[in-house]
Amino acid sequence: MPIWQRTIKLALAFSLAIYFANQLGLSYASSAGIIALLNVMDTRRSSLKIANQRLLAVVLAFLIASILFAIFGYHLWVLGLYLISYVPLAHRWHLATGIAPSTVLVSHLYGETSIAWEWLTNELSLFLLGTGFALLVNAYMPSYQGQLDDYHQRVEESLRAILGRFSVFLDSGDGRNQAQMIDDLDRLLAQAQEVAILEERNQLFQQAHHYQLHYFSMRESQAQLLRQMAGQVNRCYQASQESRVLAQLFRQTAQELSQTNPAQGLLTEIEQRRDFFRQRALPQTRQEFETRALLFQLLNDLERFIQLKVNFYQHYQEEEGI
Known part of the structure; x- marks a missing residue:
């Protein structure tokens, strides 16, 4: 989320929560604004998850505090006893994110020396207002689809370039390279996956964006x-006839590389080239033998490369209509 957008959301949630808390005549109205600030997250899903955890944390805190205040009274050491009891339970039940806001609300009960229903209702209302406006401003999230489409294109261009470079090396019999293009591709894929995760976490009721994560x-x-x-x-x-045949196959794979290509035809091409390799005369020298073995391994790895796309396409062709 861009910092300017997050700033606007924080300001809106904070102001609206305090305004409506005052309009409802709630005490400690500013606490609703603080709770709103704490609940504005980077994605819709994380905001909803945190809100649920903190609601449970508040209920647990009120229960423990009410029991302790009723038994021992409103003393500072009782507030300490509340924390000693509450914090371990909150961690045990994965509610630690709600410790701070819950304790702020409990401190209001301590300050008022009352656990009367009207005060419990006041504190719960503060929490609901703050959380509600945080969720409201987070209902709008920017779409990252444009960035993802750009990453699709850049990744495929990078793959084509690498396959094309391999074909050049195989044609010439000179394979000297530092794999710099593959390093660049790795960094590009890492960036793309981060954006895909953000987009996926902004979807509350659909899982369609799992496609993006699986694609990258x-x-x-x-x-x-x-x-x-x-x-x-x-x-x-x-360089050999076999290496040139394999170079042509790498070029063909690069040309047909795209998100929407099922790639099944390339597997047929590979099987035909494998038959060609088997029918060739046996190598006469050790270097020819080693080169032939490397080329055959390259052919097998290229088949695995294409099979990954075939499997992906078959999995999603009905769900995504690609």
């Missing part, structure tokens, strides 16, 4: 295979 995860797996293949290409020092 699939591309990440492909990038790992490319790094492995880069090491193999580095060891190909001799």
